[in-house]
Amino acid sequence: MISSLHGRLLITILIVISLMWGAWFAGQVLQTRRYQEVMWDEASRYTATQMLLSLPRDVDLASQPPGFRVPEGVEPWTRELRLAFQIWLKKDGRLLMGSPLIGRTPLKADFRDGPAVVRIDGEQWRVFALSDAENLIQVQIGKPQSELDATARSWMQFALLIAAILFLLLAVAIWFVICLSLRSVERVQASIQARQPLDLDPLPNTDLPREIRPLVDSFNQLLVQLSTALEGERRFIADAAHELRTPLAALTTYAELALNAPDGRSEREALQRLMLAVKRSARLSEQLLDLARIDARPDAGGSQSVGLHELVLVVARDFEVMASKKHQSLSLQVEPCTIAGYVDELGILIRNLIDNAVRYAGQGGRVEITCRNVPATAGGAEQVHFKVADDGPGVPVEERERIFDRFYRVAGSSDRGSGIGLSLVSRAAQLHGAAIDISEGIAGRGFAVTVSFPSQALQSE
Incomplete structure (x- = not known):
C-alpha cells in the first residue's frame, strides 16, 4: 500500500489512462489491419484497371508472355516486397503474362472477380481479380498476407513507441500538476513540523484546495478549543496556587503561635485557629479536586x-x-x-x-x-x-x-x-x-x- 498521496494519485490516474489507452490501442490494431486490407484491395483494383486499359485488343494472339531479363545485380523482387500479377485469357485459361514470382499457377483459381484470401504453396495470399467488360481477360494481383500483416505491425510498433513516449510525458506532467496542487498542503505540513509544542496558532489555510480546506479548518477549530482549554488550565493553576498560598500561610502562622504560646489558654486558642485553617484548606483542596474531576468529564x-x-x-x-x-x-x-x-x-x-x-x-x-x-x-x-x-x-x-x-x-x-x-x-x-x-x-x-x-x-x- 502506497502511503504517499502523490504516489496514490499518480498511480491511480496512470492505471485509468492505461486501461483506456489499452482498449483504444486494441481497437486501433483491428482497425489498422482492416484498413490495410481495404487499402490493398483498392490499390489492387486500381492497378488491375490500369492494366486492363493498357492491354491491346489483339493480346490473345500472343503465344507466350514476354520474358525479358533484368540487368545484372538487380533483384526482380525482395522477400519483404513480394508482389505478383497475372493476366489470364478466360476463354481457354491461358496465361498471357505474369510475374515469375508465382509461376503459372493462377493466383485465384476460381477466376471470380473481387478480393479473396487464398493459400499458395502453403502460404496465405491476399488476391484481387478484375475482368474486362466482355469477360475475356482477367487481371489477378496478389500479395502475401504476411507482408500486409508485417506492414500493419510496423505501423503498430511505431504507434506504440509514440504512445509510450507520450505516456511518459503525461506521467511527468501529471506528477508536476499533483505536486503543484499539493504544495499548499505541504506548506501546512511544514508549518506543523516547525511548531513549538505549545504553539496553538491556527494553521495557514490560504490557497488550499477546496477538498482540503475543510480538514484544515477543522484542525484550526480544534486548536482554538485546545488553546481555550489550555488557557483555562493555566488560569486554574495560577488561581489555585494563589488560593492555596493564603491558608498555607495561615497554617504556618497559627502553628508558630501555638508553639510560642505563653500559657495553655493562648495555646488552645492558636490550636483552634489552626484547626479552622486546616478545615478551610481541606475544603479548598476538596473543591479543587471536584473541579478538576468535572472538567475531565466528557459532556456526552x-x-x-x-x-x-x-x-x-x-x-x-x-x-x-x-x-x-x-x-x-x-x-x-x-x-x-x-x-x-x-x-x-x-x-x-x-x-x-x-x-x-x-x-x-x-x-x-x-x-x-x-x-x-x-x-x-x-x-x-x-x-x-x-x-x-x-x-x-x-x-x-x-x-x-x-x-x-x-x-x-x-x-x-x-x-x-x-x-x-x-x-x-x-x-x-x-x-x-x-x-x-x-x-x-x-x-x-x-x-x-x-x-x-x-x-x-x-x-x-
Missing part, C-alpha cells in the same frame, strides 16, 4: 437514571450537624424525581449549593431545600427543579452574573469562601444540560438558586 455519554430526591436527602443529612451548630432551620420538601445524569457530579452540585446556603445564612438562619417535578407548559417539556434558598444577606443584583465565575467572591462577605463552590455548580449543571436561575431567597431576603434539569423522558429521546 455514560449517563444513567438517577433518583435526584434520594441524592438530595443523603447529602442534606450531612449538613444537619453544621446547621444545628448555627441554630439554623434546615427544611426539605422533596418528591420522587428521576433524571438522567452522573451521580458523583450531581452530588457535587447539591453539596455545594447546600453548603453555600448554610454557610451564608448566618446564626439562626433558615435554609429551604426543595426537589419537585414541574409539568410541561405550552411548547415546553417536563422538568425537574432543585432549589436551595436561604434568608441570609443575599447577593447584590449587579454581582449575580459573576458569582459562578471561578474564584470570584462577593465583596464585604462575612464568611471568606474559596470562590469555587458556585463555579462547580455551574459546571455540573452545564454537564447535565440544566439551566440555573437566581432569585430572592426566603421571604424576600437572602438568596435562592434553582437548577432546572431536563426530564428523564426528554433525555431518553
Whole structure:
C-alpha cells in the first residue's frame, strides 16, 4: 500500500489512462489491419484497371508472355516486397503474362472477380481479380498476407513507441500538476513540523484546495478549543496556587503561635485557629479536586437514571450537624424525581449549593431545600427543579452574573469562601444540560438558586 498521496494519485490516474489507452490501442490494431486490407484491395483494383486499359485488343494472339531479363545485380523482387500479377485469357485459361514470382499457377483459381484470401504453396495470399467488360481477360494481383500483416505491425510498433513516449510525458506532467496542487498542503505540513509544542496558532489555510480546506479548518477549530482549554488550565493553576498560598500561610502562622504560646489558654486558642485553617484548606483542596474531576468529564455519554430526591436527602443529612451548630432551620420538601445524569457530579452540585446556603445564612438562619417535578407548559417539556434558598444577606443584583465565575467572591462577605463552590455548580449543571436561575431567597431576603434539569423522558429521546 502506497502511503504517499502523490504516489496514490499518480498511480491511480496512470492505471485509468492505461486501461483506456489499452482498449483504444486494441481497437486501433483491428482497425489498422482492416484498413490495410481495404487499402490493398483498392490499390489492387486500381492497378488491375490500369492494366486492363493498357492491354491491346489483339493480346490473345500472343503465344507466350514476354520474358525479358533484368540487368545484372538487380533483384526482380525482395522477400519483404513480394508482389505478383497475372493476366489470364478466360476463354481457354491461358496465361498471357505474369510475374515469375508465382509461376503459372493462377493466383485465384476460381477466376471470380473481387478480393479473396487464398493459400499458395502453403502460404496465405491476399488476391484481387478484375475482368474486362466482355469477360475475356482477367487481371489477378496478389500479395502475401504476411507482408500486409508485417506492414500493419510496423505501423503498430511505431504507434506504440509514440504512445509510450507520450505516456511518459503525461506521467511527468501529471506528477508536476499533483505536486503543484499539493504544495499548499505541504506548506501546512511544514508549518506543523516547525511548531513549538505549545504553539496553538491556527494553521495557514490560504490557497488550499477546496477538498482540503475543510480538514484544515477543522484542525484550526480544534486548536482554538485546545488553546481555550489550555488557557483555562493555566488560569486554574495560577488561581489555585494563589488560593492555596493564603491558608498555607495561615497554617504556618497559627502553628508558630501555638508553639510560642505563653500559657495553655493562648495555646488552645492558636490550636483552634489552626484547626479552622486546616478545615478551610481541606475544603479548598476538596473543591479543587471536584473541579478538576468535572472538567475531565466528557459532556456526552455514560449517563444513567438517577433518583435526584434520594441524592438530595443523603447529602442534606450531612449538613444537619453544621446547621444545628448555627441554630439554623434546615427544611426539605422533596418528591420522587428521576433524571438522567452522573451521580458523583450531581452530588457535587447539591453539596455545594447546600453548603453555600448554610454557610451564608448566618446564626439562626433558615435554609429551604426543595426537589419537585414541574409539568410541561405550552411548547415546553417536563422538568425537574432543585432549589436551595436561604434568608441570609443575599447577593447584590449587579454581582449575580459573576458569582459562578471561578474564584470570584462577593465583596464585604462575612464568611471568606474559596470562590469555587458556585463555579462547580455551574459546571455540573452545564454537564447535565440544566439551566440555573437566581432569585430572592426566603421571604424576600437572602438568596435562592434553582437548577432546572431536563426530564428523564426528554433525555431518553
